[in-house]
Amino acid sequence: MARASRPVSRRQAWWLLATALAASLPLVPQVPPWLSLATATAFIWRAALTWRQWHLPPRWLLVLLVIAGTAGVVLQYRTIFGRTPGIAMLVVFLALKLLELRAARDAVATALLCYFLVLGQFLFTQTIPTAILAGLTVLITTAALLAASDDRPPPQQQLRRAALMLAQALPFMLLLFLLFPRVQGPLWGIPQDRFSAVSGLSDTLSPGSIAQLSQSDAVAFRVRFKGEVPPQSQLYWRGPVMSSFDGRSWRVTQTSGAYAEIPYAGVGASVDYEVTLEPHGKFWLFALELPATLPPNSALTSDYQPIARQAVRNRLRYAQRAWPEAVAGVNETPRMLRDALTLPTDGNPRMRAIGAAWRTQHGDDGAAILAAAEDFFARQLLIYTLNPPLLGPDTVDEFLFDTKRGFCEHFAAAFVFALRAAGVPARVVAGYQGGEVNPVDGYLVVRQYDAHAWAEIWIAGRGWIRIDPTAISAPRRVSSNLAAAIPAGEGLPFLARADLAWLRELRHRLDAVTNGWNQWVLGYNPQRQRDLLATLGMSEPDWRSMTAVLSVLCGGVMLGLTAWILRKRLRIDPALAAWRRFTARLARRGIVWRTWEGPLAFAERAARHIPTHAERIGEIAALYARLRYGPAPQADDLAQLKTRIAAFKP
DSSP: OTTTTSBOOHHHHHHHHHHHHHHHGGGGGGSOHHHHHHHHHHHHHHHHHHHHTOOOOOHHHHHHHHHHHHHHHHHHHSOSOSHHHHHHHHHHHHHHHGGGOOBHHHHHHHHHHHHHHHHHHTTTOOOHHHHHHHHHHHHHHHHHHHHHHOOOSOHHHHHHHHHHHHHHHHHHHHHHHHHSOOOSSOSSOOHHHHTSSOOSOOSEEOTTHHHHHTTOOOEEEEEEESSOOOOGGGOEEEEEEEOEEOSSOEEOOOOSOEESSOOSOOOSOOEEEEEEEOOOSSSBOOEESSBSSOOTTEEEETTSOEEESSOOOSOEEEEEEEOTTOOOOTTOOHHHHHHTTOOOSSSOHHHHHHHHHHHHHHTTOHHHHHHHHHHHHHHTTOEEOSSOOOOOSOHHHIIIIIIOEEOHHHHHHHHHHHHHHTTOOEEEEEEEEOOEEOTTTOOEEEEGGGEEEEEEEEETTTEEEEEOHHHHHOHHHHHTOHHHHSOTTOOOOGGGOSSOHHHHHHHHHHHHHHHHHIIIIITOOHHHHHHHHHHTTOSSOOHHHHHHHHHHHHHHHHHHHHHHHHHHHHHHOHHHHHHHHHHHHHHTTTOOOOTTSOHHHHHHHHHHHOGGGHHHHHHHHHHHHHHHHOSSOOTTHHHHHHHHHHHOOO
16 A cells, blocks of 8 residues: 555656557547647646646646546547547546556556557557557556556666566467457457448449549459469459449449359369458459359359458458359340340430441341440540540540540440440449569459459350450550550559569568468458367367367466576576675674565674674675665676675674
8 A cells, every 4th residue: 555655756757658658649540639639738738747846737627627528529429439439538538647647556547548548559450560569559558567666777677677578478478369269350340430431442333433443552352372373364353243324324233133152154274262352341252253162151143243241341361263264144034134235315326326337237146246346446546544534424425436535444334335235235344453463472462453344245145255345455454454554654553663673572572561460460360260270189179178278378388487587587696696695604603694684784783793894794785785676786796796795704
């Protein structure tokens, strides 16, 4: 109780202010500006109180500030419950707790609040920089907690002590991380609001929508192939299929049903791979055309679009197999074909007239109409660009005959419109095309600027056929990458630039590190834990066996640390050994050192018995006390202690 009531010293206050600042700064982007400003004001106030040694504010003022801070959070979020309101309340409490630091128990409470705020950082982001910053904050907070009980050591020594304590706890953390039963879901996330704003493909395709998305360097998903990576021209990652057209935008329609199994037969060699999909907030999964298997808890729509049972709000890993040469939809239903022919009643008259002419010339021969459409698009000399001009109400006509400049969605939408105008079923497929293999870890990285749209045409007897109209005018987009197809002078996403070799190498290394973090730390899910335990011989672990293994391993680590500490203590404490030699010599004169007796008190008692040696006894006791209990012993104190004891012969 006496220690708990000891007042907070000036050095302890500085330690707590530093750890509060370290815990609060990463949360500035997550809390409203007024709260960041109020917190900064409280920190400056606390610093002035410590520097000037002023009196703490009265309790009635702190009560009013608590009420004001709580009211501000309630007005901002309409509640005090939830992730962001809860973190905001903790920031308020921490800022005000610094203004009432009176006793050591207040210092301990402040340090514990900082620990909670460190955990709060992982509710918003779980990147490697976040983990490093959190580790540094934990180190500072632990040092502040040590200073709350003993503030005499200098900051460097406090940090070393804190680092040693955390290093000793590291084996237990690793054991618990690897063996404690995992729960399905993200490591720290809260699914309902963790991915409220994510980027990616939409279920609507309008002129310019993918062109805007192509400016993003964000990773869409990563792929590891079990064999060789297929050629770039075969890497079509199927996503949302859009059949509904309102004259300007294409939309995903509600399909008539979903397949629990693949409805078409495999043809040719298969391709096996594993996808690590970043969260995008939609239901669809991306698969290499055409998917031969379905991930768990997923289905295949009637237009062969893989979808998950729940929206993808967490990073998702699934194994897949593809049949690049598979034939689908040979016996397509009349309803699907009817949906793939529907057009608005008016709009784009020039393309309608050309489509009608193809229909008159070739009749029901879908293959001949398709060939005519491909030849027509090749003769238009269309330009592939990231900066397409704005289009009016007749988007297809203006693109094909007036501007002649567009991105992949312009090509795909115009081609599908032309085929439908000629009476051939067609639809737009959105997804991603290509990707870049990281030479460091071998993963194929598909980014948002790889987003693409193409056409799918139904031909009697052949089913649905993929046709990429972009490849007709800009074949390098499909065979190479986005940078190779864009005209010189147009702005590219920073990571898509190919002229900076050092940047590409650095990006590959950083991306490999990030991918490893995602795979083995954030992606350590129940399945990965079961796989690890299976390699250790535990094929079907239950809670009893897991508890036994954890207990044995943690007990072994504890015994090992105890043995190391005892050995280190005996090895690095020569001052105590020298003191025991000194007291043994005095014991032969009848002056026995009691273990509960301090060195200075013992020296005073020994000096009374041997007054002729009082000065030397006092010097030896003072040296030993400084070595054992002093804040900063001198480098040569131990050598002097040994020399004086060796020369002491009472």
